Amino acid sequence: MPTVKLVIKEPLEKPKIPIEAEIISPDKFVKKTLAEIGELSVWKGNREMALRELFHLSGDDFLGDEIADISILLEGNLAKLKRVGQQMTGGTIIINSSIGMHVGFQMKGGRIVVNGDADDFAGANMKGGELHITGNAGHYLGGSVRGDWRGMSGGKIHVKGSVKNECGVWMRNGLIEIGKNAGIFLGMHLHRGIIIVNGNVIERAGAEMTGGIIVIKGTLKELLPSFEFQRTVPELTLPDYEVIKQPFIEYKGDFAEKKQGLLYVAKEKNAHLL
Numbered sequence: 001m002p003t004v005k006l007v008i009k010e011p012l013e014k015p016k017i018p019i020e021a022e023i024i025s026p027d028k029f030v031k032k033t034l035a036e037i038g039e040l041s042v043w044k045g046n047r048e049m050a051l052r053e054l055f056h057l058s059g060d061d062f063l064g065d066e067i068a069d070i071s072i073l074l075e076g077n078l079a080k081l082k083r084v085g086q087q088m089t090g091g092t093i094i095i096n097s098s099i100g101m102h103v104g105f106q107m108k109g110g111r112i113v114v115n116g117d118a119d120d121f122a123g124a125n126m127k128g129g130e131l132h133i134t135g136n137a138g139h140y141l142g143g144s145v146r147g148d149w150r151g152m153s154g155g156k157i158h159v160k161g162s163v164k165n166e167c168g169v170w171m172r173n174g175l176i177e178i179g180k181n182a183g184i185f186l187g188m189h190l191h192r193g194i195i196i197v198n199g200n201v202i203e204r205a206g207a208e209m210t211g212g213i214i215v216i217k218g219t220l221k222e223l224l225p226s227f228e229f230q231r232t233v234p235e236l237t238l239p240d241y242e243v244i245k246q247p248f249i250e251y252k253g254d255f256a257e258k259k260q261g262l263l264y265v266a267k268e269k270n271a272h273l274l
Helices: 034-038
Strands: 003-008 041-044 049-050 053-058 071-075 092-096 109-116 130-133 155-159 175-177 194-199 200-202 213-216 220-222 228-234 246-251 261-264
Touching: 109 194
Parallel strands: 003 071, 071 092, 092 109, 109 130, 130 155, 155 175, 175 194, 194 213, 200 220, 213 261
Antiparallel strands: 003 053, 041 049, 228 246, 246 261
C-alpha cells in the first residue's frame, strides 16, 4: 500500500491560526510523487503555503494510480488542522493526534482513524466511508454545517469517548455510535439513520425528529413532553447491527412534527421517565 507520512513542523509557540487542509486526502495525492505532494497548497489564515513548508514528508516516492490503495499518516500537534479528508472517496487516513474542525467533511468513502479527539463538525454532511475517533468529539458530529439542513446521509461514525451537543443534527441516514456520553439535542431534526449512545444523555434527545432511531443504553436525564410511550421490549434488533440484549422502553416522537421516529432508552436506568 503506497504510504505518505506528514509530520507537522512544531512551532515555537502554541498554534493559534487554523490551517485549511482539504488538500490532505487520498483523492488529491493520487498519481503524484512525494515531491509533487510537497508543493500542494494549504491556507494558514490568509497566507497560502506549500505542504513542505508546514510538514516533514516521507514515504513512497510515487503514490500510485489507485485512490483506494493510498494511506496517509499524520502526526504532530494538529489541533488547528482543518478539513482533513474532505470529500475523500477512498483510501485511508490515520491521524495520530487530536485534529481540528471538519475532519471527514462530505466524506464519500474510505476510512479515517483519529487517535485522539476531533473538534466540531467531524463527519458533517458525510455520505459514505468510516470515521473512527478514539477520543472525544465536539459539537455537530455527523450533522450539518451552517446554512445547510442536510446532515450525514451515509457511512459510519464510531466515537470511543463522549460527544458534545447536536450530534447527528439533520441526519438523513447512516450510523453514529458513541462509546460514552452525549450532550443536549442528540439527533435533533433526525430524518433517518441510527444513533446509539452507550452512556448517558443530558436532555432534549430527538427534538423535532421525523424518523430514524435513537438508542440510549445509559440514562436520559429528561424526556421531551412531545414523546409518547409505546411499549417495553426485552431486546432490540436494529437494521445492519447486532442484537442489543437488554430491555428498553420505546417512545415515539417528536409529536411536534408531522412525522415521528423512535427513541429507545434502557429500561433499568430510566424508570424516572415512566
